[in-house]
Amino acid sequence: MNGPLLKVENLTKHYPLGSGIFKKNIPVIRAVEDVSFSVEAGETLCIVGESGCGKSTVARLLMRLVEPTGGRVLIDGTDIAGLKKDALRAWRRRMQMVFQDPYSSLNPRLTAGQIITEPVENFERLSRQQRNALAADLLQKVGMSPEMMHRLPSELSGGQRQRLGIARALALKPSLIIADEAVSALDVSVQAQILNLLLDLQQQMGIAFVFISHDLGVVEHIGHRVAVMYLGRIVELAPCEALFAKPVHPYTEALMAAAPVPDPTRVRLEAPVEGEVPSPINPPSGCAFHPRCPLAVERCRIEVPPLVPLADGRVVACHVRAPATDVVAKPTTAANSSLSRVV
Amino acid sequence: MIGGGFLALLIVLALAAPLYAGDPSSMDPFKRLQPPSAEMWFGSDNLGRDVFARTIFGARISLVVGLLSAVGAALGGLLIGVIAGYVRAFDNIAMRVMDGLMSIPTILLAIALISLTGSGIGILIVAITIPQLPSVTRMVRSAVLSVRERPYVEAAVSGGARLPKVLWRHILPSTIAPLMVQSAIVCADAILTEAGLSFLGVGVPPEIPSWGNMISNSRLYLSIAPLTIFAPGICLAVMVLAVNLLGDGLRDLFDPRAKRRR
Amino acid sequence: MLLDVRDLETHFYSEESVTRALGGISFQVKKGETLGVVGESGCGKSVTALTILRLLPKLSARTVGGEIHFHGRNLLELSDREMRKIRGDQIAMIFQEPMTSLNPVYTVGRQIAEAVQIHTKASRSVAMEKAEEMLRLVRIADPELRVNNYPHEMSGGMRQRAVIAMALACSPELLIADEPTTALDVTIQAQILRLIVDLKERTGTAVMFITHDLGVVAETCQRVIVMYAGRIVEQANVIDLFARPAHPYTQGLMRSVPDRRRGRQRRLPEIPGIVPSLREPIVGCSFAPRCPFAIDICREKTPALRDVGSSHAAACWRAEEVMGA
Numbered sequence: 001m002n003g004p005l006l007k008v009e010n011l012t013k014h015y016p017l018g019s020g021i022f023k024k025n026i027p028v029i030r031a032v033e034d035v036s037f038s039v040e041a042g043e044t045l046c047i048v049g050e051s052g053c054g055k056s057t058v059a060r061l062l063m064r065l066v067e068p069t070g071g072r073v074l075i076d077g078t079d080i081a082g083l084k085k086d087a088l089r090a091w092r093r094r095m096q097m098v099f100q101d102p103y104s105s106l107n108p109r110l111t112a113g114q115i116i117t118e119p120v121e122n123f124e125r126l127s128r129q130q131r132n133a134l135a136a137d138l139l140q141k142v143g144m145s146p147e148m149m150h151r152l153p154s155e156l157s158g159g160q161r162q163r164l165g166i167a168r169a170l171a172l173k174p175s176l177i178i179a180d181e182a183v184s185a186l187d188v189s190v191q192a193q194i195l196n197l198l199l200d201l202q203q204q205m206g207i208a209f210v211f212i213s214h215d216l217g218v219v220e221h222i223g224h225r226v227a228v229m230y231l232g233r234i235v236e237l238a239p240c241e242a243l244f245a246k247p248v249h250p251y252t253e254a255l256m257a258a259a260p261v262p263d264p265t266r267v268r269l270e271a272p273v274e275g276e277v278p279s280p281i282n283p284p285s286g287c288a289f290h291p292r293c294p295l296a297v298e299r300c301r302i303e304v305p306p307l308v309p310l311a312d313g314r315v316v317a318c319h320v321r322a323p324a325t326d327v328v329a330k331p332t333t334a335a336n337s338s339l340s341r342v343v
Numbered sequence: 344m345i346g347g348g349f350l351a352l353l354i355v356l357a358l359a360a361p362l363y364a365g366d367p368s369s370m371d372p373f374k375r376l377q378p379p380s381a382e383m384w385f386g387s388d389n390l391g392r393d394v395f396a397r398t399i400f401g402a403r404i405s406l407v408v409g410l411l412s413a414v415g416a417a418l419g420g421l422l423i424g425v426i427a428g429y430v431r432a433f434d435n436i437a438m439r440v441m442d443g444l445m446s447i448p449t450i451l452l453a454i455a456l457i458s459l460t461g462s463g464i465g466i467l468i469v470a471i472t473i474p475q476l477p478s479v480t481r482m483v484r485s486a487v488l489s490v491r492e493r494p495y496v497e498a499a500v501s502g503g504a505r506l507p508k509v510l511w512r513h514i515l516p517s518t519i520a521p522l523m524v525q526s527a528i529v530c531a532d533a534i535l536t537e538a539g540l541s542f543l544g545v546g547v548p549p550e551i552p553s554w555g556n557m558i559s560n561s562r563l564y565l566s567i568a569p570l571t572i573f574a575p576g577i578c579l580a581v582m583v584l585a586v587n588l589l590g591d592g593l594r595d596l597f598d599p600r601a602k603r604r605r
Numbered sequence: 606m607l608l609d610v611r612d613l614e615t616h617f618y619s620e621e622s623v624t625r626a627l628g629g630i631s632f633q634v635k636k637g638e639t640l641g642v643v644g645e646s647g648c649g650k651s652v653t654a655l656t657i658l659r660l661l662p663k664l665s666a667r668t669v670g671g672e673i674h675f676h677g678r679n680l681l682e683l684s685d686r687e688m689r690k691i692r693g694d695q696i697a698m699i700f701q702e703p704m705t706s707l708n709p710v711y712t713v714g715r716q717i718a719e720a721v722q723i724h725t726k727a728s729r730s731v732a733m734e735k736a737e738e739m740l741r742l743v744r745i746a747d748p749e750l751r752v753n754n755y756p757h758e759m760s761g762g763m764r765q766r767a768v769i770a771m772a773l774a775c776s777p778e779l780l781i782a783d784e785p786t787t788a789l790d791v792t793i794q795a796q797i798l799r800l801i802v803d804l805k806e807r808t809g810t811a812v813m814f815i816t817h818d819l820g821v822v823a824e825t826c827q828r829v830i831v832m833y834a835g836r837i838v839e840q841a842n843v844i845d846l847f848a849r850p851a852h853p854y855t856q857g858l859m860r861s862v863p864d865r866r867r868g869r870q871r872r873l874p875e876i877p878g879i880v881p882s883l884r885e886p887i888v889g890c891s892f893a894p895r896c897p898f899a900i901d902i903c904r905e906k907t908p909a910l911r912d913v914g915s916s917h918a919a920a921c922w923r924a925e926e927v928m929g930a
Contacts (some may be wrong), residue, residue: 050790063501105494118458118512119502127725153644157879158646166503172491187645189876191860196872214791217863221873258795260820262862264843268824272795 003077004038005208006062006095006176011035011071013057017281030280031057033232035071040323041175044204044209046223046240048216048255051278052277054232055212059180062210064088075176093123095100096169100181102161106153108276113149116167123172138167143197159190166197170205178210183218195222216259220244228252231288238314248316251289287319295320346588353582357402364396367552376568379590388486388557388571390566397552398574404464404553405534405582411468412533413526416475421522424483428491434484441477449474449536450543457545467546471536475529482525486518521596527590531583538579554579606674607811608634608657608780611640613671615649615656622884626652628835629671630795631910634779639805639812641843643819643858645881649835650815654781659688660683675779694724695771701784703764706771707756714740714752717774724775739770743800748765762793769800774810798825800875819862823847828916831855834881834891837910841917849928851919853896856927890921898930 032054039045047055060066099105110168113135136146142163184193211270227237236249247253254273290300307315308322316322371391379386385394427434455594540546541555554575559573607928615627642650673680718732741750743766786794831839839852850856878895893903910920
């Protein structure tokens, strides 16, 4: 196949604050601002960031659970944002989602078997035998015994529930799974089980993942490439090894330094980054990280830094660490023009 | 569940009325305002009609009006509530209409409707049901709103489920429990409203025995034949109590936490 | 010895069953030290804190055995009134969700001042000054303005700082922190952890730090107890624990955390199986069904906590072999 499996171009989502038929200039939450990336078949792209950075909104935009304010989401070259209901339903088969909370993401009134076969039954009729065979097969794929299909979610442990969530996502044999904080609610020992399961599934079926997480340890473990988001924008996107070997954006650096390390002999030298994430309703001018950034210069307050490609295959949006030269700044100028067109 | 059992007993008694109770409408001018006797257990009223038979037949009216109003309000409320919970534009309009309905006293609204169309049991039920719609609709709507944001509903949508299936399989089941409880409350309220309207003379036509018009007719003879007013009065109180107990029982059944708290 | 807990047993009762949430645990907290309590959900770490403060729901939970000595007094024998005096004044607690401890209808300053007034009988204005001072201590910017803020006017990180200020307002001797940073973002977590460590050094308050995160333990605690299925399975000073874990559960837990220092692995070592139900009595070691070291004796007899080094104890029949592995 030519081109990437998933291509996201200048994706933007503004949530209006309150409804106003009569009011103009309603304040908006700038949840996602001009986000572009692509995912190759069989690859894992991680999106990391803290709460309010827009990573979960990106997941919901990809699934079209919310409508984008601007930008395009292309699967195999087709823009799903333009699709009508039935065509969209067909495209959903290519892309499935695993949710964060293993409790509220399963209907408490349905049995495990009903939950995981439902996506298939949305598209075709299944006989009783077919349904049971499918349920048994899916359960085995996620490491559960087929007898579990008659259990209710409340009779299962957190890890088993998350396995069900994964089985449901696998039911339509998607080529891409979006996992939104899929292991964050789990205990460490169970988390390892689920991460291993995801790795195995990727190896066996060649599924691509968009793995959204706040946990850098998990991201480093599972990702091929990593996008770091801050206040609705990608500030750094890099191959996993390169990013963890040497973060370039000061925010990526701060995030890594802040993560607690299970080594009591390590002496923490650096002071944690100051301040808190500003509100996405009224984000700081220029680079959104400048009020907390130790490197900030005058330019950071004025100008939004473009994503600049560096030699090792990463892109970074920072005036200080990756100053834009005239030649390479092109992608973002294009991005800006298309954004203004949409708005 | 005492309420349920008692209500079932009342329903059986009312259904079987023609088998054991006498004719509720036959008048006998020579037996006016008689005390209880073996022939007429509760005595007779001012037109010499059998108060026992009238009370039993009156129960039929109360039950029919109560149950049909409850069913009507439940179905109507479910329909409007689910759509309002799902369609924003409709929500704004429907909820303002419901607010409007709620601001008019139940009895006045019913009297207005009946005076527009004339009396009759059918119109009476409609007139009693409409004022009950807002409470049911609001309840259904809030249940839908709280469920539709649950991740499992989003999961169903991303799994490719069509809207009707999402509604039927994932959203409706969680509205059923509160709906049943609310319906019981509506039922009790409807029984009282019917009695009130009949008492005022705008309810069921006077020739049909109903507790409301029995009480109304007999109020002048309270000192001579107290049973003519107490029999329907006590029955009314007992039936409303039974329905309310049923509602409480249903709530405890669906929400065991409420039971433990008490 | 500030706090001395002996054979503490707490049970939860429901209509159908009894959950043995704490199956007899013993540990101590010394003056001025930070004790980490680690374990996964349901291991009893939060129940331990609530049992010590006697904050468990009276209807459904009962402490059926053991003693909690604080300053030589058994907390389990105190009247409710005496207990109230100790809570907040000598033992304070902070929770995962700061809004649990904050009343949304009063300003933060007033709530801190109230805590001060209850325990010191200071006048209102003195207490308000103290509140401002406490907010400055927890490094909230512009404390003179922030005292007049309502909790909803603050961010999550700032609320947790305010809760810490409230907890420390009466200079307690023991601070119990139950997952105080779990709901916060990593950069804010780093700030709050640093704050707790700094304050502990400055005030000499002992801290019992309850968490599921081994990284947090490594950065904040001096001694650690590891809990599993309502029991303490290992107890050690933090350096020894991470250098040579003596219980297979501790070892498994440490290995299943993604850790870049071991290099990038494709598969994480996982602990197979699930945590046992505490509703049925457990025969033998509760970890045996998931344990790679388990032998016959593990399935028959419950191992007691025993010394495996200086100030290092583990409840495992094969602790020596585990440490060597």
